[in-house]
Each structure stands twice: as C-alpha cells, then as structure tokens.
Amino acid sequence: MSEPAPGPEALPGVGLRVSLFVLALLAAFVLVCEYVSRFQPPPQPELKGVSIERGRAVFWGKGQCHTCHRIEGKGASVRGPNLGDWPERKLPAIGARAALRAAERRAQGKEGMTPAEYLIEAVTRPQAYLVEGFGAAMPVVWRPPIALVKEDLLSVLLYLESQDGAPDPASLRLPADVERGLEEVAAGGGARADDSALPFHGDAAAGRRLFFDEVPEKKGAAACASCHAVELEGKKLGRSVCPDLTGIAARQPAAYLVESVLEPSKVIVSGYEQFQVDLRRGGAPVIGLRLAEDAESVTMGVGADREERIRRADIRRLFNRQDLLRVRKKDGTLVVGVRRAETESELTLEEDGGAVSVVKKAETKSVTSLGSSAMPATYAESLTTQDFVDLVEFLRTLR
Numbered sequence: 001m002s003e004p005a006p007g008p009e010a011l012p013g014v015g016l017r018v019s020l021f022v023l024a025l026l027a028a029f030v031l032v033c034e035y036v037s038r039f040q041p042p043p044q045p046e047l048k049g050v051s052i053e054r055g056r057a058v059f060w061g062k063g064q065c066h067t068c069h070r071i072e073g074k075g076a077s078v079r080g081p082n083l084g085d086w087p088e089r090k091l092p093a094i095g096a097r098a099a100l101r102a103a104e105r106r107a108q109g110k111e112g113m114t115p116a117e118y119l120i121e122a123v124t125r126p127q128a129y130l131v132e133g134f135g136a137a138m139p140v141v142w143r144p145p146i147a148l149v150k151e152d153l154l155s156v157l158l159y160l161e162s163q164d165g166a167p168d169p170a171s172l173r174l175p176a177d178v179e180r181g182l183e184e185v186a187a188g189g190g191a192r193a194d195d196s197a198l199p200f201h202g203d204a205a206a207g208r209r210l211f212f213d214e215v216p217e218k219k220g221a222a223a224c225a226s227c228h229a230v231e232l233e234g235k236k237l238g239r240s241v242c243p244d245l246t247g248i249a250a251r252q253p254a255a256y257l258v259e260s261v262l263e264p265s266k267v268i269v270s271g272y273e274q275f276q277v278d279l280r281r282g283g284a285p286v287i288g289l290r291l292a293e294d295a296e297s298v299t300m301g302v303g304a305d306r307e308e309r310i311r312r313a314d315i316r317r318l319f320n321r322q323d324l325l326r327v328r329k330k331d332g333t334l335v336v337g338v339r340r341a342e343t344e345s346e347l348t349l350e351e352d353g354g355a356v357s358v359v360k361k362a363e364t365k366s367v368t369s370l371g372s373s374a375m376p377a378t379y380a381e382s383l384t385t386q387d388f389v390d391l392v393e394f395l396r397t398l399r
C-alpha cells in the first residue's frame with residue numbers, strides 16, 4: 001500500500017471542512033488565470049499546418065470533442081449539442097448554424113459578430129454563450145488538460161466551418177487573449193501543466209478504495225461507484241446510471257473535478273438532470289433520474305440504489321426540475337412553476353394546481369431554477385480533507 005503523497009499534512013486536519021478551504025484556493029487559481037490572459041495584442045495567425053483533415057482528427061482524437069458531441073452522423077450528443085444536422089431542434093449542421101447563432105449574438109449586443117467569430121467564441125470561450133438546455137460543462141479546450149495547440153484549434157474550427165458551411169482559413173482570427181494564452185500553455189508544459197494546477201496531491205490508491213466503497217471503517221462515506229461507472233484495466237466497474245467517468249480527467253481540468261464533488265449542482269451534466277413525477281393520487285412526488293420509459297411506464301432512479309417503475313396512468317405530470325422556476329417580479333410577487341414555453345419577451349409557467357401564468361420578462365426581477373444535481377451535495381461537509389484529496393487524486397488518474 002503506498003504512502004500518502006506529501007501535501008495534505010499542510011492542510012487543516014482530518015475532520016475539518018474542506019469546502020471553504022479548497023474553494024478559496026480555487027478562486028485564487030482562477031484569478032491568476034484570468035489575470036494572465038489579459039495581456040497584449042497577438043501576432044497575426046500563422047496558418048501553416050491547418051486543414052480540415054487535421055481538424056477532423058482533432059475532433060475524434062485529442063480534442064475529445066466526440067465524447068460530448070455528435071457530428072457527420074456519428075457519436076453521441078447527450079452531454080453536448082449535436083453539431084451535425086439537428087432535426088429535433090430544426091437546426092442545420094454547425095457550419096451553417098453559425099450564421100444563425102451569430103445573428104442571435106448580434107441581437108444580444110455582440111455587434112458585428114460574424115459566423116466565424118461565433119465558432120471561435122463557442123470553442124475558445126464556451127461559457128460566453130450557452131446553447132439552450134445545456135450547462136457550462138464544455139472545457140476550455142486550449143487550456144489543460146486538452147490543451148489544443150494553435151494549429152489544432154484552427155483546424156478544428158475549419159472542420160466545423162466545413163459542416164454545411166464555407167470553410168475559409170482567412171476568417172479564423174483568434175482573439176488576442178487566446179493567442180497569448182496558447183503561448184503560455186505551450187511555454188508552461190502544455191497538457192501536463194494541469195498537474196500543477198491544484199495546490200495539493202493525495203493518494204490515488206486510497207481514493208480508489210473510497211470510490212468503490214472498499215474501506216470497511218468508512219462504509220458509505222464516498223461510495224461514488226454506487227452511481228458512477230468507470231473503465232479500469234479494460235473492465236467497466238460500478239453502476240452506470242450516472243455519467244460514466246472514464247477519461248474524465250483527459251477532458252476536464254482538475255478544478256472541474258474538485259467542483260463536481262464539492263458543488264455538484266453548479267454544472268449539471270446534460271442528460272443527467274433530475275426529473276419530478278407528480279402522482280395523480282397526490283402525496284410526495286418522485287424525484288430522481290429518468291432512467292427509462294416506454295408507452296406504459298417511466299422508470300425513475302431515486303438516490304443511489306432505488307428504482308421505481310411508475311405507470312403512466314398514475315402520472316399527473318412529469319418534468320425536468322431544471323424547468324422548475326421561481327420568478328420574483330418587480331412588484332414583489334412570486335410565481336413558482338414549470339416552464340412550458342418561452343419567447344424573447346415572455347415566460348409561460350404552469351403552477352402546481354395546473355394554473356398557467358404568463359410572465360413578461362421585462363417585469364421580472366430574478367428567475368432561478370430550482371433544479372439541482374442528483375448527486376449528493378453533502379460531500380463538502382462529510383468528507384475529511386484527506387479523503388477528499390485522495391478521491392480527487394484518483395479522479396485525476398482517469399485519463
């Protein structure tokens with residue numbers, strides 16, 4: 001059994017709450033990144049080594065894009081939007097879609113944004129605009145761990161442009177801070193730089209035992225595998241009703257892993273939102289993951305180990321909890337209901353009794369979603385610092 005790596009001893013002792021401590025460290029880390037990325041204008045883009053072929057290879061390889069996106073009729077699109085032709089949303093493939101998105105961004109105040117600039121924004125600053133129905137789960141792909149180099153980044157952009165659009169290398173001019181950032185990542189060791197991003201290191205083997213709940217005196221303390229599967233030594237282990245964590249550290253930075261454990265509701269992986277079933281006979285609603293459904297019934301996963309099959313005839317209503325909104329109006333009144341429709345200017349909410357309210361967006365003061373993650377929000381309180389650090393170390397081996 002390996003010794004715990006040095007580091008955690010310097011942290012507050014076992015039993016202390018990890019949350020505040022680690023979040024403060026993270027905040028400092030993020031500030032440094034933001035600061036560092038705010039320097040000087042870039043040199044002109046160098047377009048040698050940039051091609052659609054290379055972009056396709058990046059998409060299906062080190063860019064990890066395929067783990068979240070579908071394109072050219074292949075791949076899954078649960079975690080992220082379909083980048084190919086997307087009939088469910090009546091949207092064309094991303095090369096053509098970029099023009100629609102750019103128009104939307106211009107209407108939101110991004111004056112003069114071109115389709116190419118939209119693609120650049122979507123790929124280099126994914127949080128700037130979130131595709132409806134998706135959370136901020138896309139990593140910054142030019143930063144570690146993915147750390148695409150400039151030619152990869154431009155090539156993948158060109159590849160996106162080629163999907164029903166007009167690929168034009170001259171249209172792809174990266175913003176100044178991204179150019180700078182790319183140079184810094186390259187200078188700082190590229191993909192490996194993420195290894196120094198966290199100010200602590202734990203014992204991955206100990207973390208693995210906690211993940212699989214194999215420590216008798218700590219039964220249930222973490223038990224991540226009661227929900228998550230992961231592939232290890234060629235075998236799928238754990239229960240796969242929640243996101244599969246295989247390769248998670250190859251696509252998400254260390255800070256995301258930390259946040260996923262401490263604040264699971266901050267980013268909810270799409271496709272794994274909680275649903276609520278209100279029953280005709282009344283009583284407590286059933287809240288959990290929607291595991292399966294057919295014409296007769298819906299199967300819900302409740303907590304780490306319970307499955308409930310509910311006949312459709314018994315269901316009064318079924319909705320994604322992300323759509324359960326609390327709307328505070330400027331006149332002080334409060335409306336709580338499920339979003340049934342939304343336009344630029346209005347929100348239509350169905351209240352619990354079935355009443356439908358149409359709220360003018362101009363009259364709202366705040367709109368909050370009451371949806372939360374199906375993952376326990378208690379780890380920040382219940383894990384010891386050592387166990388937390390060990391778990392994160394284990395997650396970081398998943399690449």
Ligand code: HEC
Nearest residue numbers: 063064065068079080081122126129130131134137138141
């Ligand atoms: C861990 C999952 C994940 C990975 C890896 C990922 N993305 Fe995304 N991507 C998302 C999510 C979630 C969204 C929707 C939220 C948003 O708009 O940022 C998104 C949005 C997008 C959009 C906007 C789509 C639209 O309809 O406007 C583009 C373009 C895109 N990603 C390209 C890429 C490319 C290229 C890569 C690889 C270099 C990549 N993504 C890697 C999750 C991911």
Ligand code: HEC
Nearest residue numbers: 222224227242243260264267268269272303304373374375
């Ligand atoms: C009761 C089930 C449950 C348990 C137990 C659980 N999780 Fe989760 N976890 C989820 C669900 C559901 C999601 C997706 C929703 C979200 O993003 O919060 C998730 C998301 C995650 C993600 C982000 C995955 C991605 O693809 O981006 C990570 C990382 C994660 N969990 C790690 C852990 C770790 C580590 C533990 C144990 C300490 C754990 N989880 C315990 C249900 C669970």
